[in-house]
Amino acid sequence: QVQLVQSGAEVKKPGASVKVSCKASGYTFTGYFMHWVRQAPGQGLEWMAWINPSSGGTKYAQNFQGRVTMTRDTSISTAYMELSSLRSDDTAVYYCARALCSGSSCYIFDYWGQGTLVTVSS
C-alpha cells in the first residue's frame, strides 16, 4: 500500500532553516510528482512546491521563491523540503503529497504524509 512517512516535529529559531523528509513506499517513487502543502494552525491549505522525482525538476510558489528548495534521493525513495530564513508565520504543519496527473496538470493529491509540525519561535 502507498505510504508517505515524514520526519518528526521541529522547533527552530527565526532566521534558521528546516529540512523535512518524506519517505515513499508502495509505489514507483519516480512515477509521480511530489508536492508540499502547508497548513498554519487553525488555517487552510497552502501549496508550496513540487518536484518531479524522475528528473529532479521543481516548481515553487511565488510566495516561497528564494526560500524553499526541494530535492530528492531516488535510491531511498525520499523527497526533501528545505525552508530557509524562517519566520514566526512559517509555523505550520507541512505535508508532502503524491500527485496524480489529469492532462498536463499534476496537482491531484491522492496520498498525503502524516504531516510535520514546524514551530518557529525565539
Place this chain on the structure above:
Amino acid sequence: EIVLTQSPGTLSLSPGERVILSCRASQSVSSSYLAWYQQKPGQAPRLLIYAASSRATGIPDRFSGSGSGTDFTLTISRLEPEDFAVYYCQQYGSSPCSFGQGTKLEIK
C-alpha cells in the same frame, strides 16, 4: 491567482441529512480541474473528488461533485457520523493551484 470562496463557513447538521457545499471561483476553472478534500482534526486531508465529479478510489457513492466554470458543489446525500469534518475545494487548472478556506460540518 484564482481565489476560491467556500460557503457556508460552518454548517450544523444531523446524521442522515443531505448537504450541499459550495465553492465559487474568482475566474473560470479550466477543464473543470476542481477537487474536493476532507480533513478531520489531527489528520491529513483525504481526496474525495477530482475533475469536478470523479470520485477518488474508495470514496463512498454518497459523495458526489458537480459544476463547471466558476461554480462547483459537493453533495453528501446522507450524512454519516464520520462525515463531520472540514471540506476544502482546490483548483488545479491555473498555476498556482489554490484552495478554498474550507467549510466545517459539525454535528447539530
